Amino acid sequence: VRIAVVVVARPGADGAPALAALRAAGIADAEVVAMPVPGAWAAARNAALDRAAQHDVLALVEDDVRVDPGWGEALRAVWAGPDAAILGAAGGPLRATSAPAWLVGDHAEVLALHDGDLSSGPFPGGNVAFRVAALRGVGGFFPARGHDAGRDTVGEDRRAQRELEAVGWRRAGVAALSAARDLSSLHPTDLLRRRLHTGARTATLAARGGGRSGLGLVARAGAAAAARVVRGDPAGALDRIAWAAHGAGAVLGPALAHGELQPDRDRTTLRADVAAPEPHPWAVAPRAARAARAFARREGRVHGAVLLYHRIAELGSDPLRLAVTPEHFAQQLAVLAERWTPAPLESVATGEAGPHAVAVTFDDGYHDNLLHALPALATAGVPATLFASTGHVASGEGYWWDAVTALLGPAADGDGGGVLAIDLPEGSRAWAPAGAGHRAAVRAHLHAALRTRDRPAIVAALAALRTWGDAACESPGRDRPLTVDELRRLATAGPFTVQAHGRTHVSLAHAPAGSRDDELEGCAEDLGVWLGTAPTAFSYPFGVPGVDVDDATKDAARAAGYRFATVNAPGLVCSGGDPMAIPRFAVPDVGGEAFARWLDAVLPGR
Numbered sequence: 001v002r003i004a005v006v007v008v009a010r011p012g013a014d015g016a017p018a019l020a021a022l023r024a025a026g027i028a029d030a031e032v033v034a035m036p037v038p039g040a041w042a043a044a045r046n047a048a049l050d051r052a053a054q055h056d057v058l059a060l061v062e063d064d065v066r067v068d069p070g071w072g073e074a075l076r077a078v079w080a081g082p083d084a085a086i087l088g089a090a091g092g093p094l095r096a097t098s099a100p101a102w103l104v105g106d107h108a109e110v111l112a113l114h115d116g117d118l119s120s121g122p123f124p125g126g127n128v129a130f131r132v133a134a135l136r137g138v139g140g141f142f143p144a145r146g147h148d149a150g151r152d153t154v155g156e157d158r159r160a161q162r163e164l165e166a167v168g169w170r171r172a173g174v175a176a177l178s179a180a181r182d183l184s185s186l187h188p189t190d191l192l193r194r195r196l197h198t199g200a201r202t203a204t205l206a207a208r209g210g211g212r213s214g215l216g217l218v219a220r221a222g223a224a225a226a227a228r229v230v231r232g233d234p235a236g237a238l239d240r241i242a243w244a245a246h247g248a249g250a251v252l253g254p255a256l257a258h259g260e261l262q263p264d265r266d267r268t269t270l271r272a273d274v275a276a277p278e279p280h281p282w283a284v285a286p287r288a289a290r291a292a293r294a295f296a297r298r299e300g301r302v303h304g305a306v307l308l309y310h311r312i313a314e315l316g317s318d319p320l321r322l323a324v325t326p327e328h329f330a331q332q333l334a335v336l337a338e339r340w341t342p343a344p345l346e347s348v349a350t351g352e353a354g355p356h357a358v359a360v361t362f363d364d365g366y367h368d369n370l371l372h373a374l375p376a377l378a379t380a381g382v383p384a385t386l387f388a389s390t391g392h393v394a395s396g397e398g399y400w401w402d403a404v405t406a407l408l409g410p411a412a413d414g415d416g417g418g419v420l421a422i423d424l425p426e427g428s429r430a431w432a433p434a435g436a437g438h439r440a441a442v443r444a445h446l447h448a449a450l451r452t453r454d455r456p457a458i459v460a461a462l463a464a465l466r467t468w469g470d471a472a473c474e475s476p477g478r479d480r481p482l483t484v485d486e487l488r489r490l491a492t493a494g495p496f497t498v499q500a501h502g503r504t505h506v507s508l509a510h511a512p513a514g515s516r517d518d519e520l521e522g523c524a525e526d527l528g529v530w531l532g533t534a535p536t537a538f539s540y541p542f543g544v545p546g547v548d549v550d551d552a553t554k555d556a557a558r559a560a561g562y563r564f565a566t567v568n569a570p571g572l573v574c575s576g577g578d579p580m581a582i583p584r585f586a587v588p589d590v591g592g593e594a595f596a597r598w599l600d601a602v603l604p605g606r
């Protein structure tokens with residue numbers, strides 16, 4: 001077992017004492033990773049994970065943690081079981097050693113000394129070891145935003161441990177992996193700062209705001225502190241002041257904690273699809289943008305909306321929400337024709353079609369677009385644009401995400417395969433799913449991991465997935481793309497204009513310039529040969545701005561001769577908008593009434 005041991009050091013902290021303790025425990029080659037800015041735990045831990053790419057195990061200690069003499073031997077000796085991915089010290093919390101005399105009261109949680117009940121809770125991040133491939137499988141460390149439980153008040157190391165358990169890995173406690181935290185250099189202001197931030201994070205993540213109780217805590221703890229000063233009990237007073245700081249943090253809430261709870265995208269190299277950080281709640285920009293939208297609407301500068309569909313089909317399970325049922329689609333089109341102005345994409349983009357204009361678009365080119373969408377569009381008299389992925393049409397090969405969904409779906413029973421390992425260019429990633437719940441979580445991780453890959457990597461990953469799983473779960477017939485002949489029939493039948501979606505459905509912002517240009521130009525060539533006309537519009541595969549589409553992508557699409565391009569991000573089409581980044585609303589699979597309410601909320605109908 002190749003083990004990387006990394007000391008994560010806060011800015012200005014000295015990693016030497018922690019290294020000395022590791023050396024005494026037989027670990028001679030530990031490294032120190034310095035945190036770039038205070039509080040950037042995820043960034044520092046992900047940097048450690050990057051360094052451990054050639055290792056099987058990543059063990060993390062913090063700068064104030066001193067491992068026990070038997071720690072190194074224990075770590076080398078036990079790598080418990082094939083399904084264990086997280087090892088920590090069992091039988092007790094990370095002990096405090098050399099605590100200053102002024103530290104009284106219960107500040108254990110904020111100092112991450114323990115995490116409650118160790119039989120069920122995660123191990124403290126100051127002394128925990130991970131199976132590297134498993135940790136890479138779930139995307140490394142990630143700040144707490146969006147955590148389901150909303151209780152992740154201590155750190156992203158907890159979040160990573162929960163993710164690992166959600167995809168089937170086990171935690172194992174090892175008594176000999178014990179360590180102590182040296183608090184002798186802890187300064188009272190450190191304690192107060194940490195309590196302030198913990199209060200803010202707790203309040204921000206709690207379902208209800210902590211403002212009122214925060215104020216109450218400040219008042220009560222402040223009064224108690226004053227009483228203890230009077231009684232000549234300075235340590236007790238400091239304890240109460242620390243609680244008052246916690247309450248003050250709760251009052252400040254998101255204003256203080258916001259930054260700490262945002263995705264750490266720059267240093268989360270394993271997650272290309274991380275959402276962009278949300279704007280600070282006090283930021284001026286989003287308010288200005290809202291005001292500008294309202295102004296644009298008043299001034300009659302709204303051109304309309306573009307809808308995004310993929311499939312019209314009845315699918316048993318559709319976790320990616322690609323399908324609308326034929327029944328719902330017919331109802332949606334009837335509502336659209338009655339209350340809005342269905343119009344071709346280009347006349348919505350240019351504003352010719354009036355303020356109630358709505359364009360219908362389809363991405364990818366599934367065969368059910370011919371089978372179910374075409375007759376419904378013809379009946380309702382609604383025009384539509386199909387963005388076809390011509391490599392799939394030419395080869396007949398299905399889309400990789402359908403294989404991933406099927407092989408890891410609720411009907412699959414590939415658990416006999418044990419650990420699922422996928423080799424990617426930068427290292428192996430692995431999951432240990434047992435049961436449908438784990439498989440669903442693995443599916444989401446694998447989808448995110450493959451999304452920005454080139455074709456050879458995706459082909460290799462699918463081969464590994466099929467070896468692990470049960471290929472009989474796939475429905476290649478149900479999920480197939482249109483054939484060239486079917487695409488011709490669809491293009492000449494009336495409602496549909498066929499446009500371009502690239503050849504092999506790769507994320508263009510992640511593709512090298514040469515293959516990006518092949519995708520853009522080759523797709524236009526294919527459509528020109530098959531249909532006799534060159535496409536004028538392009539839909540970027542996956543299409544999320546900032547992830548799959550950047551400025552270079554838009555420039556390349558323009559250079560390839562496209563006049564319009566659509567992205568996969570909600571928004572109205574307005575005059576002065578970027579014609580190479582037309583926003584679209586992904587349509588939910590709902591009936592006519594719900595569809596009308598949904599669309600009315602963004603673009604009021606007639």
Ligand SMILES: [Zn+2]
Pocket residue numbers: 363364501505541542
């Ligand atoms: Zn697509």
